[in-house]
Amino acid sequence: MKTDVTQVMVAEHELILRMIALVETNTRRLEEGRFSNWQFYLDAVDFIRNYADRFHHAKEEATLFTALVANGMPEQNSPVAAMLMEHEQGRAFVRGMEEAAQKTLAGASDQVAVLAENAYGYAELLRNHIEKENSILYPLSERVLPEEVRPAMLEAYRQAEAAVAEDFSDHYRRMVEGYEAEAAA
Template identity: 70%
Template sequence: MKTDVTKVMVEEHQLILRMIALLESNTALMEEGKFRDWQFFLDGVDFIRHYADRFHHAKEEDVLFKALVKNGMPEQNSPVAAMLMAHDQGRAHVRAIEEAAQKALDGESGQLGVIAENARGYAALLRDHIDKEDNILYPLAEKVLPEEMRPAMVEAYARAEAAAPADFTERYRKLVEKYEARLAA
């Protein structure tokens, strides 16, 4: 039985997808004039930056992708290169959302379109990205990575998780649940 090196990533994607759904729903409501909670967008940026990027993407970039390259996948013009490029594109959308939401929070008008364009761009990018990882890259990794590499990968994931504050995942899960409850109300 091979050690599963992508299960934790798929599980983390579920919370990320819930935040993406909130981003999509609240952006649509914002465009209809029914949502003006700029703090939500800043909290979304915080979630994306810390949970999705520094916590989740860091495991992919520092552990899984490096293992794939070490095992023979090309670094350039490969699925790994495409995933890294998507991570960078996502970071650009997040910076734009943060700047516009902060300006809106400070009372500057005209930020709605910037927030909407980048929130929708990020959501579409990440949905596609997660779909490719869950259905193409991760199954490929499970197929090609030799068992002897896997325990060290699992240990590296555990080190990354141990480096995060004790309540890290729980805090971000609660943040998502809070906004889900508001949306449902």
């Protein structure tokens, strides 16, 4: 039986999807005039940049995608290239959300549409991206990666996790839970 090298990624996707749902819910409420916590968007940007991007995407890019290419997947015109392109598109949406939230906190009153466009764009992109990874790329990875590369991959994941603060994942989980409780109230 092969060692599973994508299970940790699927588990991380669950928390990312919960934040995406909050971004969508709060943006709908913002557009309806029922939400005005612009700090939420800066916290969402923090979550996305640090948990989803620097932590999760970094593991994918430095370990999983590298292993796939090293084991025969083309670097260009491939699922890996498509996922990397989507990571970059997501980063652009996040910059747009952050700029709109910062402008509003600085006194601008015309940023709802800009924020909504970037928030919805990010949510749609990432939800589809995660679906492709969970249903296509990760199962493909489990089929094609040889057993001999898997222990090194799991060690690379452990090193990435050890490189962040001890309560890193708990911090972001608590952030999501706090905003979920707020949204449910």
